[in-house]
Amino acid sequence: MKYHPIDKSLFIKNRAKFTAQMKPNSIAVFNSNDIYPVSADSTLPFAQHRDIFYLSGVDQEESILVLFPDAMDPKHREILFVRETNEHIAIWEGEKLSKESAFETSGIKTVYWLSDFDKVFYGLMIEAEKIYFNTNEHYRQAEETETREARFIKKCKQDFPAHSWERSNPILQRIRGVKEQEELDLMQQACDLTNKGFRRILEFVKPGVMEYEIEAEFLHEFVRNRSKGFAYTPIIASGYNACVLHYIENNQECKDGDLLLLDVGAEYANYASDMTRTIPVSGRFTDRQKAVYNAVLRVKNEATKMLVPGTLWAEYHKEVGKIMTSELLGLGLIDKADVQNENPDWPAYKKYFMHGTSHHIGLDTHDYGALKTPMVENMVFTVEPGIYIPEENMGIRLEDDVIIQANGEPFNLMRDIPIEVEEIEELMNK
Structure with a gap:
């Protein structure tokens, strides 16, 4: 892995x-992902x-984690199965986890080779009454x-x-959905890499540059700082492309007078960041662009203040809708x-702001978490x-990642x- 080791x-x-939340005499199993063929x-x-x-720190294929808190043999209460490695595999594929390094990564003392799984698992299932299956219910x-x-x-x-x-x-x-401090620190590192990438492209963007060139600048900055790259497929959307919410072609020329929407985030140690900024290709906003931009920024700032303990996600989105309605009235986009x-099921503001305001973020960009x-x-x-205005060739979105804090003041990563x-214009015109 490129990232620094995480404390087990x-x-x-x-x-x-x-x-602690498993039922008595039950066993839980977690599998690695496959390597997918092209x-x-x-x-x-x-x-x-x-x-x-999340549960083991193991970051390689063909691994299985078994948790059985009530196992008769204490050494079988946590078991990690990893693919057996040897000199041949090391030469052709690179270093894999040994039993010792698997323990150092995970803190799990009982590590078996994957070839022993069927035999060991059968013995455990004879003891267990229930099994926890890890289905995807996002x-x-x-x-x-x-x-x-x-x-x-x-098969089970x-x-x-x-x-x-x-x-x-x-x-x-x-x-x-509730992060440990170590996780918040890793997410901060991901956000810091995104910051580096964004500052780099502020000096790079000018009329005539291609969207994919900007994507390449981000990727270079991320990878050179121990990231695997993007936490999700990046959106580099100039002009009308910014009005397409999931535009990912990133193959058009950035033209003078257009805005450029950048929905980009670095990953670090599998943790995601998710940033959106919108900048003027020429380095200067027009008065109209600035007015719409500042309206979006005000909505973001007011929405952020509501992310405090006790807030209900669904009610929060309704309140943000009211704030957006006021801004759209001020811009003359609705009356x-x-x-x-x-x-009521599709309020007037949805014509120009048709998506949600917030989602959980962590190991996944759209992370697990109670809603x-x-x-x-x-x-x-x-x-x-x-705010997306196709008739004006303009789409503006602004996005930060924030931590809910006990004192009621969200912390912006x-x-x-x-x-x-002013800061964007200054950095683009240095």
């Missing part, structure tokens, strides 16, 4: 939080399943590929039909009649209002990334 104490704490002998770069990483999930986890669940149900099963995901939603006659219960300390949310009009 984080993963020890994470496992303790999970097992064609011939080509594969996509490996990306670890975030749940096994509200945005749309899986079509059969994962390694899904194959395991299918066939091999052990008399066992009852539970769901790991509700536990993970609760505990992964009082539009508001008076609006459809129907009040916000609590150490949850991390994005704040990302936008992107506080050092330029956002005010």
